[in-house]
Amino acid sequence: MAFDLHGLRNAVTSHGSVARVVVADTAGSTPREQGAAMLVWTDGQSGTIGGGELEYRAAKEARAMLETGGDNEVRHALGPSLGQCCGGATVLRTEIYDMVRVDTLSDDVIARGPGEIPLSVRHLLAAARSQGRQPEVQRLDGWLIEPVVRPQIRLWIWGAGHVGRALTQVLAPLPGMAITWVDTGPERFPDNVPASVEILPAAKPELLVPHAPKDAHHLILTFSHALDLELCHRLLGHGFASAGLIGSATKWARFRSRLAALGHAKASISRIDCPIGDTTLGKHPQAIAVGVAAAILARDTATACRSGVKDNCA
Incomplete structure (x- = not known):
């Protein structure tokens, strides 16, 4: 604590x-x-x-x-x-x-x-x-x-739909989490955004990619497959700690093909996780959010243990 x-x-x-x-x-x-x-x-x-x-x-x-x-x-x-x-x-x-x-x-x-x-x-x-x-x-x-809590995880959530809202509500209370939430307009966000979350309305969200820290984590789940693809493309060119994309195996197969056609190497494309969360928990927005939160916490704990920041690691 x-x-x-x-x-x-x-x-x-x-x-x-x-x-x-x-x-x-x-x-x-x-x-x-x-x-x-x-x-x-x-x-x-x-x-x-x-x-x-x-x-x-x-x-x-x-x-x-x-x-x-x-x-x-x-x-x-x-x-x-x-x-x-x-x-x-x-x-x-x-x-x-x-x-x-x-x-x-x-x-x-x-x-x-x-x-x-x-x-x-x-x-x-x-x-x-x-x-x-x-x-x-x-x-x-x-x-x-x-x-004092130090922001250890800089997370950008792209999309304020049902899954984006569930993710924000689940992840925002976690200590050390600095969330930036992006969508196309202020009307896309709920009224009860947690105070710790920074919201960024932008008519063209993809133009914000250069402003994201290169060590940030990203979750891409907008209302548009075209925008999802553009964000993946730009993030691969920008750099990131991790990136996850919501979608099915079919969607990801198409995206892999299109990202390769845009000039991205197979190894780079494979750094994007799709689907996100734990598929055994189901597709309900809150179930996806729980799976994503568990993965983030597990990764953060493993990183802290390797660096010696956290004591009593197994």
């Missing part, structure tokens, strides 16, 4: 003062792990610290704190005091943020606690920064330390 600074900034921009409730510490069996967080504002919330009575009370207390300001930390014994099946205990830290406070936050690691920063925390932060690695979420000498 990590501190989603981008998500917090977007929430404060949209709703004014926002309470962030984070699981600061745990003991025994608990609904969520240390570092799990939710954002709460006057008439809504996002994220979860595990649901149930704990989350209900925490949200209620957070809304009361929006009126009074300040920060708070409370230990909850889940069984005795809340009647939840988990037998452990959770320490929740609630902090109130406006844009002035958000702008004071570090963009790599956020550490806070009582009094002067302890020498142990100074050493931990210095070591992490010198090694270019983020520390784990932890409590150290009374201070809570959270790494």
Whole structure:
């Protein structure tokens, strides 16, 4: 888990003062792990610290704190005091943020606690920064330390139809995901686009390909086979980390032939995955989105393990 600074900034921009409730510490069996967080504002919330009575009370207390300001930390014994099946205990830290406070936050690691920063925390932060690695979420000498979410996956979704909408809703909440969503006009997008998603309406989406980072991942699922083909053609000339195309085996066979006729090598064409998702799950938009999300998470975990970013890899 990590501190989603981008998500917090977007929430404060949209709703004014926002309470962030984070699981600061745990003991025994608990609904969520240390570092799990939710954002709460006057008439809504996002994220979860595990649901149930704990989350209900925490949200209620957070809304009361929006009126009074300040920060708070409370230990909850889940069984005795809340009647939840988990037998452990959770320490929740609630902090109130406006844009002035958000702008004071570090963009790599956020550490806070009582009094002067302890020498142990100074050493931990210095070591992490010198090694270019983020520390784990932890409590150290009374201070809570959270790494800030870094966008690790830059994903461009081409098309705002049923599958594009399902993909965005499933993928947007994942930490480290930076999504750019493209279609031919603003009317193509739903009203409830997640705040973390950048939408790019363009009459000719293919002209945006040069603006995509060369290490971006792409999912192509527009309303037009001709546009799908043009996007594949331009991405093959531009470069990408991965690319997936929605469609059948017949569609992909035709596309392979046409891309070859446009001068692309067989090895390059084979870098595009078609169909996307897990075909055993079916063709429902949400089923496709679940399959795509699972593949992205598996690939991201494997990459992090190879690079040494993630600990406890099998």
